[in-house]
Amino acid sequence: MTVEIRHVAADAVRPLRHAVLRQGAPLAESVYPVDDLPDTVHLGALDDGAVIGTATFFPEPYEGRAAWRLRGMAVAEERRGAGVGSLMLDEAVAEVRQNEADLLWCNARTVALPFYSRRGFTIVGEEFLVAHGVPHYLAVLKMTPNQA
Numbered sequence: 001m002t003v004e005i006r007h008v009a010a011d012a013v014r015p016l017r018h019a020v021l022r023q024g025a026p027l028a029e030s031v032y033p034v035d036d037l038p039d040t041v042h043l044g045a046l047d048d049g050a051v052i053g054t055a056t057f058f059p060e061p062y063e064g065r066a067a068w069r070l071r072g073m074a075v076a077e078e079r080r081g082a083g084v085g086s087l088m089l090d091e092a093v094a095e096v097r098q099n100e101a102d103l104l105w106c107n108a109r110t111v112a113l114p115f116y117s118r119r120g121f122t123i124v125g126e127e128f129l130v131a132h133g134v135p136h137y138l139a140v141l142k143m144t145p146n147q148a
């Protein structure tokens with residue numbers, strides 16, 4: 001696989017984010033309020049310059065404690081199941097640890113729960129519905145902060 005994970009601009013992640021997570025909805029739903037904040041990181045999985053995967057993470061407390069939140073995890077349909085999502089998640093976890101944080105959380109789609117739970121996330125509480133009635137669970141990854 002010749003996929004590179006890079007920091008990219010918000011504009012670069014929005015088309016795939018929209019196509020995978022909000023297809024048919026207004027484009028504005030794929031603009032997150034945090035997209036242009038200075039600490040927000042957008043990852044692009046790039047194959048020969050084409051964005052085939054996206055992930056966004058940013059500081060957002062979890063139950064009153066310092067944490068980072070993961071949003072907009074999306075891999076192009078024809079490229080799923082080949083490790084691209086894992087590469088992006090590994091990079092996000094490494095960068096969150098570099099920021100001396102020890103908690104990453106997300107609202108995980110119920111269909112994607114195996115992806116998160118196999119990668120160490122704990123699924124918390126009851127299922128809930130977000131935009132357009134898509135079922136989700138809260139998923140939380142506790143990690144060891146980087147002491148370096």
Ligand SMILES: CC(C)(COP(=O)(O)OP(=O)(O)OC[C@H]1O[C@@H](n2cnc3c(N)ncnc32)[C@H](O)[C@@H]1OP(=O)(O)O)[C@@H](O)C(=O)NCCC(=O)NCCS
Binds near residue numbers: 073076082084
């Ligand atoms: C969830 C998602 C980001 C994961 O990315 P990915 O590149 O498919 O993930 P990976 O290939 O690293 O791992 C997927 C796992 O599912 C398995 N898998 C097999 N076929 C698959 C397929 N067609 N689609 C997804 N996963 C598949 C993989 O083998 C792997 O298994 P493992 O957990 O035992 O390692 C991606 O599938 C996706 O964009 N789904 C649609 C949007 C979505 O639900 N996003 C999450 C919002 S919370």
